[in-house]
Amino acid sequence: MRPFSYQRARTLQNAGDLTGAEGTLAIAGGTNLLDLMKLQVETPETLADINRVGFAEIEDTADGGLSIGALATNTETTVHPRVRSDYPVLARAILAGATQQLRNKATTGGNLCQRTRCFYFTNIDQPCNKREPGSGCGAIKGIAKLHAVLGTSDQCIATYPGDMAVALSALDAQVQIAGPGGAERTVAVRDFHCLPGDTPWRENVLEPGEMIQAVTLPPPVRGAQLYRKVRERSSYAFALVSIAAIIEMNEGKFTRADLAFGGLAHKPWHDPRLAETLVGNAPSSELFDRAADLLLEDAQGFGENDFKIPLTRRTLHAVLEQAAEEAA
Ligand code: SF4
Numbered sequence: 001m002r003p004f005s006y007q008r009a010r011t012l013q014n015a016g017d018l019t020g021a022e023g024t025l026a027i028a029g030g031t032n033l034l035d036l037m038k039l040q041v042e043t044p045e046t047l048a049d050i051n052r053v054g055f056a057e058i059e060d061t062a063d064g065g066l067s068i069g070a071l072a073t074n075t076e077t078t079v080h081p082r083v084r085s086d087y088p089v090l091a092r093a094i095l096a097g098a099t100q101q102l103r104n105k106a107t108t109g110g111n112l113c114q115r116t117r118c119f120y121f122t123n124i125d126q127p128c129n130k131r132e133p134g135s136g137c138g139a140i141k142g143i144a145k146l147h148a149v150l151g152t153s154d155q156c157i158a159t160y161p162g163d164m165a166v167a168l169s170a171l172d173a174q175v176q177i178a179g180p181g182g183a184e185r186t187v188a189v190r191d192f193h194c195l196p197g198d199t200p201w202r203e204n205v206l207e208p209g210e211m212i213q214a215v216t217l218p219p220p221v222r223g224a225q226l227y228r229k230v231r232e233r234s235s236y237a238f239a240l241v242s243i244a245a246i247i248e249m250n251e252g253k254f255t256r257a258d259l260a261f262g263g264l265a266h267k268p269w270h271d272p273r274l275a276e277t278l279v280g281n282a283p284s285s286e287l288f289d290r291a292a293d294l295l296l297e298d299a300q301g302f303g304e305n306d307f308k309i310p311l312t313r314r315t316l317h318a319v320l321e322q323a324a325e326e327a328a
């Protein structure tokens with residue numbers, strides 16, 4: 001790890017001023033950043049500790065939804081009574097994502113901003129356009145088992161590694177962002193992460209000096225909420241494919257089908273055409289195939305990860321079957 005200086009932000013304004021400076025990174029739980037610093041993937045001159053600027057509350061919103069502060073830990077979120085009763089898909093996704101020790105430190109904001117676990121990105125001896133623009137992408141013709149099959153570019157095929165954001169995408173949660181000079185804006189989780197395109201180093205829409213304040217969930221939904229994560233081993237591992245599903249049924253037909261996918265792309269993947277295909281129809285293998293055809297029509301494997309395409313189809317079938325049964 002390279003030497004760095006440490007400053008503690010006392011207020012939101014102070015945090016924005018510190019993190020807006022070149023060479024400064026914000027640190028909260030540090031569960032991803034400290035690993036990257038030890039590997040010399042991240043070499044900040046200064047760390048700005050934002051743990052004391054507030055935004056750790058989990059509270060009801062006026063419309064019956066829930067606001068989860070950026071600095072609420074993943075443990076606090078999963079044990080919150082309203083998360084457990086009204087948004088179980090979120091609790092399930094977080095519980096599938098990491099060990100208890102990590103959940104005790106990891107925060108909402110940090111979880112959203114975590115970086116890819118691509119082997120070439122975390123190994124500074126390897127080419128990686130994300131870490132070193134223009135150096136090439138080692139994964140495209142290399143070790144790509146965990147890599148993306150949707151939304152890739154010829155610059156980068158990395159995946160967003162998290163679970164929490166997949167559930168937040170299915171829930172259509174909103175990210176509340178504070179900017180310099182007291183500016184605030186709201187971005188849907190579905191639009192928060194970027195595809196790699198020609199700028200694979202840009203992973204989300206945060207600008208310098210901006211910070212996540214909270215994530216807000218809509219009023220509770222009825223029906224079944226599932227999170228299924230397929231991984232190489234049953235203990236903690238990143239998803240090969242994961243699916244967050246919020247399904248409502250009425251008189252044997254889908255009336256709601258909000259789905260989001262992890263492990264497939266540089267962002268949690270949400271395709272609105274799936275709900276359009278499913279809603280109004282009764283569950284059947286043919287219907288699930290139609291949804292999978294749409295989801296995967298542009299999917300492209302890179303050798304080692306070709307298996308993800310049929311795996312996603314099978315997992316989607318299984319999730320829709322189970323959710324339809326539970327929601328009936
Ligand atoms: Fe780097 Fe992306 Fe290629 Fe991985 S897939 S080596 S993160 S450019």
